[in-house]
Amino acid sequence: MVYLSLITDACSRKIMGHHVHSDLRTDNVVQALKQALKQRKTTQPLIHHSDRGIQYCSASYQSIHEKHG
Template identity: 60%
Template structure:
């Protein structure tokens, strides 16, 4: 009302533009949980998906870890998704980011497979995916590893 009395008409967007111009916006605090440590000595695999698009179900599997916050703390959700159908093939929810937890999601994926044929498993270069335990599970199931570039 005070702005209108002075003949100033200002909407929400205009207000935020004005505040930004005068560096008056409150900067949000980043609340970010890091889930990838790719600075390690373990072997990293080449990116096999640079020029590849999945053409059938269960041809390319993609793994990732995300975090879920609750009243009890931070939990880590390991997912393996079929790149073609976007179906979640395997998952594991845990309180830590251990290689054994991502292996559980991969084991569930192997059990849930409905097709045969070559599979590429793509992930980031996180230490869990580069671990001997994870790589041995991929090899034991005839799955070819692929990782993001640097």
């Protein structure tokens, strides 16, 4: 099975980060998030909407959000 993780800007609908992977490990979705954060042009706090899958609730994923507001 192939999975696609997308990070989309809710206002512009632009895909800010993406990653194609073969499993649902947290490190795969983290890659998409890090790619999106590199393109970030605002200092406003982030709002993240997800399907609340276990990889998005993980400590490593949450710590990245805390670090970047």
